[in-house]
Amino acid sequence: MGFKKAILILFTVIAAAPFYGCGEAEKEVPVIPLSIWGNEYNTELLTEIVNEFNSEHSSEVKLDCTISVQSESSCRSIVLSSPENAADIFAFADDQLSELADAGALLENTYDPDRIIAEVGGPDSAAGSLITRNGKVYAYPQTAGNGYFLYYNKKYFSEKDIERLDSILRISEENEKKFTMDFTAGWYLYSFFRGAGLELSATPDGLSNICNWNAQDTLFTGADVAESLLKISDSKGFVSLNDEGFVKAVQDGTVIAGVNGAWNSDVVSKAWGDDFAAAMLPSYTIKNEQKQMYSFCGYKLLGINAHTREPDWCRKLASYITNEENQLKLYRITGECPASVKAASSEEVKNSPVVNAISAQSEFSTIQNVSEAFWDASNRFGIIISGGNKDGKNIQELLDNMVNGITAIQSGE
Numbered sequence: 001m002g003f004k005k006a007i008l009i010l011f012t013v014i015a016a017a018p019f020y021g022c023g024e025a026e027k028e029v030p031v032i033p034l035s036i037w038g039n040e041y042n043t044e045l046l047t048e049i050v051n052e053f054n055s056e057h058s059s060e061v062k063l064d065c066t067i068s069v070q071s072e073s074s075c076r077s078i079v080l081s082s083p084e085n086a087a088d089i090f091a092f093a094d095d096q097l098s099e100l101a102d103a104g105a106l107l108e109n110t111y112d113p114d115r116i117i118a119e120v121g122g123p124d125s126a127a128g129s130l131i132t133r134n135g136k137v138y139a140y141p142q143t144a145g146n147g148y149f150l151y152y153n154k155k156y157f158s159e160k161d162i163e164r165l166d167s168i169l170r171i172s173e174e175n176e177k178k179f180t181m182d183f184t185a186g187w188y189l190y191s192f193f194r195g196a197g198l199e200l201s202a203t204p205d206g207l208s209n210i211c212n213w214n215a216q217d218t219l220f221t222g223a224d225v226a227e228s229l230l231k232i233s234d235s236k237g238f239v240s241l242n243d244e245g246f247v248k249a250v251q252d253g254t255v256i257a258g259v260n261g262a263w264n265s266d267v268v269s270k271a272w273g274d275d276f277a278a279a280m281l282p283s284y285t286i287k288n289e290q291k292q293m294y295s296f297c298g299y300k301l302l303g304i305n306a307h308t309r310e311p312d313w314c315r316k317l318a319s320y321i322t323n324e325e326n327q328l329k330l331y332r333i334t335g336e337c338p339a340s341v342k343a344a345s346s347e348e349v350k351n352s353p354v355v356n357a358i359s360a361q362s363e364f365s366t367i368q369n370v371s372e373a374f375w376d377a378s379n380r381f382g383i384i385i386s387g388g389n390k391d392g393k394n395i396q397e398l399l400d401n402m403v404n405g406i407t408a409i410q411s412g413e
Helices: 003-016 043-056 072-081 094-102 113-119 126-130 165-174 186-195 222-234 243-251 262-275 311-321 324-334 353-364 373-386 395-406
Strands: 031-038 062-069 089-093 140-143 149-153 178-180 200-202 209-211 255-260 276-279 283-286 289-292 295-297 300-304 365-367
Touching: 031 043, 031 311, 043 062, 043 311, 043 324, 072 089, 072 094, 089 094, 089 311, 094 300, 140 311, 140 324, 149 262, 149 353, 165 178, 165 255, 165 283, 178 243, 186 200, 186 222, 186 283, 186 295, 186 373, 209 373, 209 395, 222 283, 222 373, 222 395, 243 255, 243 262, 262 276, 262 324, 262 353, 276 353, 295 353, 300 311, 353 365, 373 395
Parallel strands: 031 062, 031 089, 178 255, 295 365
Antiparallel strands: 089 300, 140 300, 149 255, 149 276, 200 209, 283 289
């Protein structure tokens, strides 16, 4: 064979061969579409996390994720109404887990359940026992302390002032400012009823609630609590505001103290600057006595739709989204305490006034455990109370109607 001919043959073989870069062949990977439901606070972070996941798994897959906003509080009803059309991965509050799992809407974690349990403190921890049913893990804890506490502006209040709601209201009124708490939401009304020793919880099957907020034979009756709520509503230093209203009133200077959650900590901190402070809830007056206000507490979880077409990649991605590093990233955005024990014990988290407030409140908080019927019934009652019961409706009848609604049995479908 001549030299020129040999060179030509070699060139032809090289030209026909696949291109190799850095010693490895370029490889096409499958593109897998997934949908994720987050909340309005973390969609940008979810996008960042998915991009990082894709980078780490670039030789295996590319996840093409559609990320949209869906409230964690209403996720249960949306998923159960049409499980096949729900997102592959979705966030929800811990009180929804039982119904979602019992309806077969949650996919079991068979990827790394032992690691997930270990990171939240073991199987006997609150989070560990919460996400486990019949020895199987059905969710991925993301944040702890899903509750509420007191924000206050140190320009107006001392640490002593914020121990009693009466003094908070008085100082707010003297300064022509407001203290706020959403009286239309049963989530917050729970503070007063539980503080008075009255009870609320879901039934074991999760289809209804046990509630004695209308009790007439207890040390503090439901009517006693309602009267306290009406006195607070009547104060010139009080305004009932929902979450959006709370943020706006803090920013425009109207509100100088309020009960809300960690998700708004960044907004409040920026508005009040060096005067920003947080603490456990105060006590309130009922029948001339002081009773400590309680709060709900709990976890925000990620779940995987049992109807997903990509169970393996969903499990891997959900685990990645809720790992220690990404929980810390979420904390830096929202101020919500990580569910990971190690992340929660980091210096940056332990130095947070919000986390310290949640920790102080924890002695007077209970895991949120209610069925869907609670929300609408307590909302209807709260609207009347927050408006001062202008029509003079009978308080006991209002309480009885509310409890009848709260304890109504729901369909198991």
